[in-house]
Amino acid sequence: MEQLKGISVFVEVAEAGGFSAAAERLHLTRSAVGKTIARLEQRLGVRLFHRTTRAQSLTEEGQFFYEHCLRAVEEITRGEALLESGKREVRGRLRVTMPVLFGRQCVAPILIKLLDEHPHLELDLSFNDRIVDLVDDGFDIAVRNGPLGDYPGLMVRVIAQQRMTVCASPGYLERRGIPAKLEDLETHDGIVYGRQDRNRTWIFPTNAEPFRQVLPRSRLRLDDLATIADAAAQGVGLAWLPCWLVRDRVASGELRRVLTDIAAVAFDANVVWVKSPAMQPKVRLVIDTLAAKLPALMS
Numbered sequence: 001m002e003q004l005k006g007i008s009v010f011v012e013v014a015e016a017g018g019f020s021a022a023a024e025r026l027h028l029t030r031s032a033v034g035k036t037i038a039r040l041e042q043r044l045g046v047r048l049f050h051r052t053t054r055a056q057s058l059t060e061e062g063q064f065f066y067e068h069c070l071r072a073v074e075e076i077t078r079g080e081a082l083l084e085s086g087k088r089e090v091r092g093r094l095r096v097t098m099p100v101l102f103g104r105q106c107v108a109p110i111l112i113k114l115l116d117e118h119p120h121l122e123l124d125l126s127f128n129d130r131i132v133d134l135v136d137d138g139f140d141i142a143v144r145n146g147p148l149g150d151y152p153g154l155m156v157r158v159i160a161q162q163r164m165t166v167c168a169s170p171g172y173l174e175r176r177g178i179p180a181k182l183e184d185l186e187t188h189d190g191i192v193y194g195r196q197d198r199n200r201t202w203i204f205p206t207n208a209e210p211f212r213q214v215l216p217r218s219r220l221r222l223d224d225l226a227t228i229a230d231a232a233a234q235g236v237g238l239a240w241l242p243c244w245l246v247r248d249r250v251a252s253g254e255l256r257r258v259l260t261d262i263a264a265v266a267f268d269a270n271v272v273w274v275k276s277p278a279m280q281p282k283v284r285l286v287i288d289t290l291a292a293k294l295p296a297l298m299s
Helices: 007-016 019-026 030-044 060-088 100-117 170-176 182-187 225-233 243-252 281-297
Strands: 049-051 056-058 092-098 121-127 141-145 154-168 189-195 202-204 212-214 217-222 238-242 256-258 266-274
Touching (some): 100 121, 154 281
Parallel strands (some): 092 121, 189 217, 189 238
Antiparallel strands (some): 049 056, 202 212
């Protein structure tokens, strides 16, 4: 704002008792300070300082103006302190929507820990695989997986990469053999994700084209990833699943990853929120926390 130009310099000169002392405090030249005060006096149409060769002192108008400027500067300083305090002490209610399985296994544990660190924060976590409308449904943040369309008025940030893997039980691999290349999948049984009479193909990046799609033969189709992991652990066949979903089963030996020499496709995990002039501290906290901690759970 035009009215604020030179105010901080004026206050500093008034408190320092002269242009030279103020210039030293502000890390400016004495000439720069003098020109700033001259421009301020010209704009206000009054003389703010009595000038002598040795010192500068406030005129009556300058003293009046200084008292009002000091109150304004104090209010600005107080506002900055409140903002900074708000960043350290996040408070208020935050509504977050997320996919059911990914949210339960990866997102919610991270967010719940924030309650210990921020006692004035309240979280409403909703688990739903449908795409909700943030504004109409009253959510502050949505966690969404995979490619997103164009949603005017919304902001998007990629917070992690979800890698996929092919896995099976040790018993199944002992009976049927371990696939070494994609062509080997044709001789194996797969457990396929399907919904509304559509089967999801298994996707693998290639050098020649964006990706290669494979759909193994299957006698079992499910629309729940956790149940697919259960079936794979029971030896029904190969499964193509997110690494985060099978991480513990692989660590325990219940499942084994195969085709690990072939590049794995990765899908974006995104955070979406409503665009606003200034991001609320509680929204920033959740987004930054997820971006910092989710990637470690994706391998």
